[in-house]
Every structure is written in structure tokens, then in C-alpha cells.
Amino acid sequence: MPPRKASATASTEPPRRSSRIVSQPKEEPKVATKAAAGSKKRPATAAAASDDAAAPEDGSSAMKKAKSGKAKSDEDDPLAAEEAKLAKIEIGDVLPGVTLKNEKGEDIDVAGLALEKGVVFFLVPKADTPGCTNQACGFRDIYPDFTSLNYDVYCLSADSPAAQTKWQTKKELPYPLISDPKRVLITALGAGEGGKTKRSHFIFEKGGRLLDKRLPVNAKDSPNIALEFIKSL
Structure with a gap:
């Protein structure tokens, strides 16, 4: 028997695909999915702060900050600025215009102390210590002799006003x-060295010109030496 011919309809139909294969979803590339998950953005301020913290400071910006910091420090600390201006005071020089505090914490203009009278400054290393008390009490005991000659007496030290007041009341x-904690005037007088104050005294005439200085001087002898010098003028 001759073979049967294939049906024209069957020969023209496309081959059927398996329903199991068609129903499976297409798999997304894993790289794209990972990138999408890590695409969260940081806030702009947080990112800027992080960048600023991580960025190294170059030499020019560091120098600018150092200079601005020094300038601000000098402006905030008038005593530091005055200290830089004070030259050493020698015989014949006048009292500088520097502002310090007295034992009450009040501002005083040092140059103004000698406008109407002569001035004796005696310098002590530390308030209420034996040697300094000896010197201070010596000036106390003959204080009227100085005032009768038109001279005022001042004790100058690096102690705080509070410590000076306590000592003043006690003795x-x-x-x-006069409180000079940074030793501005003390150093200008030549009595400040190595963070200490040398026992001494200085005599300025009316108007503020330096006439005599004793550096160093014995605590017990200082008052009488100063008085005898003034009497000899």
C-alpha cells in the first residue's frame, strides 16, 4: 500500500512550546539587582561633613588658621599685648602706661600713680611669706615718713588680689x-626672671621718672634704704 501524505494543516502549524517553560519568569541580572540595592544616597550635609573630616589640611590653610588664632589670642588678652610693648625701664625712664589691678580688683593706671606724687614700688616674691612679710612690715612701720616727703608706697607682686587683700588685712x-600675675611691669623693671619675682625696690619722682633701683635688696634693709635715698634728694 502506498504511504499516506501528511496533512497540509499539520505541516504548516508551528511546533508547540512546553507550557512549563513559557510560564517561568525571566531572571533579572544579579549585578543590576545589587546595584539597585546599594543606591541609597547619603544626605548632602552628612556627606560634606564626612568629606571635610577625611580631607587632609594643606599647609597654607593650617598656616592661615594658626595666624588667625594668634591674632585672636592677642586681642582677647590685653596684658599679652601690653607686655610686648613694655621695654626695660632704666634710670631716667618713665613709668609705662600699663593697667594692672590693686588688691581690691580695681583697674589702676600705673603711669597715673606718679602724676602728683613720687612713688616707691617694693617688689616681693610671694605674699605672706616670712621674708616678704618682714619687708612689707618695714615699709608699714615708717610709712608716715614717706608720705610726709610726698611719696606714696606700693607693694608689687604676682599674687592675686584676693591673696593680697588677705595679707594686707592680716598685717x-x-x-x-598691686597685682601683676603675668609679671608685665615686674619684668619691665628687670625683676622678673624664670617665672619668679626678685626682691627689690624702685623709686620714681613726681612725673614718673625712675631715680633709683635696688635689685636685689635685703628684705629688712629695703625700707630704710629707700627712705634715706628720698631724704638725700
Whole structure:
């Protein structure tokens, strides 16, 4: 028997695909999915702060900050600025215009102290210590002799006003005490060295010109030496 011919309809139909294969979803590339998951953006401010913290500071910007910091420090600390201006005071020089505090914490213009009277400054290393008390009480005991000659007496030290007040009250010192914690005037007088104050005294005539200085001087002898010098003028 001759073979049967294939049906024309069957020969023209496309081959059927398996329903199991068609129904499976297409798999997304894993790289794209990972990139999408890590695409969260940081806030702009946080990113900027992080960048600023991580960025190294170059030499020019560091130098600018150092200079601006120094300038601000000098402006905030008038005593530091005045200290830079004070030259060493020698015989014949006048009292500088520097502002310090007395034992009450009040501002005083040092140059103004000698406008109407002569001035004796005696310098002590530390308030309420034996040697300094000996010197201070010596000036106390003959204080009227100085005032009768038109001279005022001042004790100058690096102690705080509070410490000076306590000492003044304890020993009944009749004259003012001047606090120079940074040793601005003390150094200009040549009595400040190595963070210490040298026992000494300085005599300025009316108008502020330096006439005599004793550096160093014995605590017990200082008051009488100063008085005898003034009497000899």
C-alpha cells in the first residue's frame, strides 16, 4: 500500500512550546539587582561633613588658621599685648602706661600713680611669706615718713588680689598692693626672671621718672634704704 501524505494543516502549524517553560519568569541580572540595592544616597550635609573630616589640611590653610588664632589670642588678652610693648625701664625712664589691678580688683593706671606724687614700688616674691612679710612690715612701720616727703608706697607682686587683700588685712598694711600675675611691669623693671619675682625696690619722682633701683635688696634693709635715698634728694 502506498504511504499516506501528511496533512497540509499539520505541516504548516508551528511546533508547540512546553507550557512549563513559557510560564517561568525571566531572571533579572544579579549585578543590576545589587546595584539597585546599594543606591541609597547619603544626605548632602552628612556627606560634606564626612568629606571635610577625611580631607587632609594643606599647609597654607593650617598656616592661615594658626595666624588667625594668634591674632585672636592677642586681642582677647590685653596684658599679652601690653607686655610686648613694655621695654626695660632704666634710670631716667618713665613709668609705662600699663593697667594692672590693686588688691581690691580695681583697674589702676600705673603711669597715673606718679602724676602728683613720687612713688616707691617694693617688689616681693610671694605674699605672706616670712621674708616678704618682714619687708612689707618695714615699709608699714615708717610709712608716715614717706608720705610726709610726698611719696606714696606700693607693694608689687604676682599674687592675686584676693591673696593680697588677705595679707594686707592680716598685717595691717596701710598702702595699696598691686597685682601683676603675668609679671608685665615686674619684668619691665628687670625683676622678673624664670617665672619668679626678685626682691627689690624702685623709686620714681613726681612725673614718673625712675631715680633709683635696688635689685636685689635685703628684705629688712629695703625700707630704710629707700627712705634715706628720698631724704638725700
